[in-house]
Amino acid sequence: METIIGFEIHEQLATRTKLYCDSPTNYRDVPPNTNVCEVCTGMPGAKPHPVNQEAIDAVVEIALMLGCEIVKGPIYIQRKHYDYPDLPSGYQRTSLPIGRNGNLNGINIWEVHLEEDPGKYDPTSGKVDYNRSGVPLVEIVTAPDLRSPEEARNFLRELIKILHYTGKARAEGGTMRTDTNISLEGGARVEIKNINSVKGAYKALKFEIARQKSLRKRGAAVRRETRAFLEAQMITKTMRLKEEAEDYRYIPDPDIPPLLITPEKIAEIKAAMPETPGMKERRFVAQYGVKPEDAKVLASELELANAFEEVAKEVDPQFAATWVRDELKRVLVYNDKSFAESGIGTGQVVDLLRMIQAGEITPKTGKKILEILVAKPQPVERIVEEMGLGKIKADDIIEKACEEAVAENPQAVADYLGGKGEALNYVVGQVMRKTRGRADAKTVLEMLKKKVQG
């Protein structure tokens, strides 16, 4: 039985001011109802300011990143009427599609458009905070192309990655809100609202599939309805049946002339747009000769990809790719951090890889240092010293230098073994040269004695 899943994803845009007024958007940092004005609280007589250009550009960029074509004609802003305490004017403004017919990893994107966030209503206290009212949102609507909760989860992760790449969406947690449509082959479509995270989406879908399957098993029909996801219980619950569906009485907002996105504007945004993760992957393979599977991991996070490119300027790219992909990423995943969150500087990675390449530390030591770095970013040198890793380093290196010196000076070794005790001093000198004088001569002498005497 095939599962059919589609999404409507809302993400706040990282603009400084709201969509239709000058009120700031940092509503999380201020007391309730302080980032407000007569426009975003819908005071009688207030009119929307011209649409925030930064928000329009962000939606165009996101649509382009998702492979959408940008709508050429006039794009109307519509009023969507419904009655709820968080809506100060009794309607929400939502644009008609700005981008259409996109695709992300084989999942079709039906449309991308611009909306305003409503305020925040707390049913328990009966209070409304309008700080959020009017914050711009991008809404992304997918085709029902997803076939399993796992696929859905991967898609959402990939989508978040793209939004993050643009830098135009708000990165703070909890701001991604999705509605999802799900049906089992031949069954009615159910919409689930109130999903606030990727994990939530996955859990809601898992629950819903089980619910629908069990209904079928019992011979009952799945009703066409809208259900709410209750995050705490990880279940979904009926909100309203299809017959109760609201009529939003959409009209084009008479206060706002339609948007017009010119080809010049699209070209300008395209030129300044970051690469998509896919483009980056292909470029890494072509430009640095890294393996495709490494490139995929490297491009999974913008900061990680940027760090790799920085490091690749200083050390061998393929060596860097292997280390960043295998070791750094492993430690990051283990610690459940993104590269950006870890706070590691690219300079630290460069230092570390250089030391490994120069043989100053062993790969094993290198891995240990990475773990420390992820836990607490600091200069690599300091870790080496403080953790006594320098000792390991010294022994490793001196030993190696001794081996080399013995191999390179068979005559001196033979002379020493033949009884010329001072012949070994020449070999000590060679070791000192190799270690740039940093080794202790007495230690070297002892080591050499052991070595030649086997």
Next chain:
Amino acid sequence: MGGVEGVASYLESIEEGKEVNAFLDLNPRALEEARLAEGKLAGLAIAVKSNISVKGLRAACASFTLENYVAGYDATVVERIRKEGGVVVGMTNMDEFACGSSGETSAFGPTQNPAAPGRIPGGSSSGSAAAVAASLCDAALGSDTGGSIRNPASHCGIVGIKPTYGLVPRYGLIDLAMSLDQIGPMARDVHTAALLLEVIAGPNPKECTTLKVEPPEYSRLLSRKIDGCRIGYAREFEEFTDPRITSVIKKSLDRLERMGAEVVPVTLPNLGKGLSTYYLTVFVEFFSATRKFDGRRYGRKIEEVCGREVLRRILLGRYISQKEYSGKYYKKALQFRSLIKRELLGALEGVDVIAGPTVPKLPHRLGESMDPMAMYGYDVLTVPTNLAGIPAGVIKAGEVDGIPVGLQVQGEPLGEQKILNVLYALEDGGC
């Protein structure tokens, strides 16, 4: 007069003229503001319609819905008036939420017509027109969605201007129909109306629908020289109009011809189609605009306390904006609107202005019952102007049985100066 004494004397007149019921709220700081006033309008007493926000005064829209709502900010037009020294003396009565053409739908009682006692003053800017006609202020602000400035100006025998859509900021104007509403001046003479218009007109960067045009100084450019001016007149006006009104209007046209203007016939075959187009648009937009009066923020839910006309419009708006009808009504109305606009702009191509009657009937007696369709019929000659977004001005043309009759002069977009000049020429009283 003007200045502090002027304002003081108006305040006295307002007190004495209470039976006109022109004002719903008075500005307690008017005298103080008059003392500090400087600028083009220094010390001029301005009455403001109760649907325009004046900080600290009640913008009740003559409705129980907003009975106790005190505006927290100044409308852009009010800011501009204050900047030029104009003094807001008070908030005027009106048809509830500007829904009406008689001044009778106010929740706070109808306004009297000072120029025709016992008759309606017209509406919806009834209090503003009456205040001007009764000399309770120097000038007033009205709003005009389908004739709400011009209709009462005609019935009260004063000058009223409905500007080009987008010339005057709407910021702070409580909506009737957003795509049609315009604020405009009302005054006893053309010069004052022109002066007030030039102060309030001009782009507002905080609004999407104002035009990016700096207005000229209309008052300084006023000219009575209208020889060579081509004035269009449509025969279709007569199909709707009381012949006694038509005859007054024709006399005005004759006077204009004697002053050197040329009266040219134009045709407006779709003139009568404006009304249904207009009302469908108003119902839908008004329904949308009133959703915020849900009883959560302003005390009372509009449907629970409003009068019959407001409720009728909300319910019709709710009905015709349903998904299943959206193509049938609202979108059709939008299509018809472009047709009417094309027709008017086409007619204006060959002439400087189009002149004709403002209201097809004489104002009825206060309290006389009227069915809604007859009431809507008052607007048949004024709504096309709003549908086309063009400007129009009204001036007293004469009287029928002692009742004022106003001539309406419509012009091309941003053709305010031409309109004002025609009104100015007629005002002179010559010829």
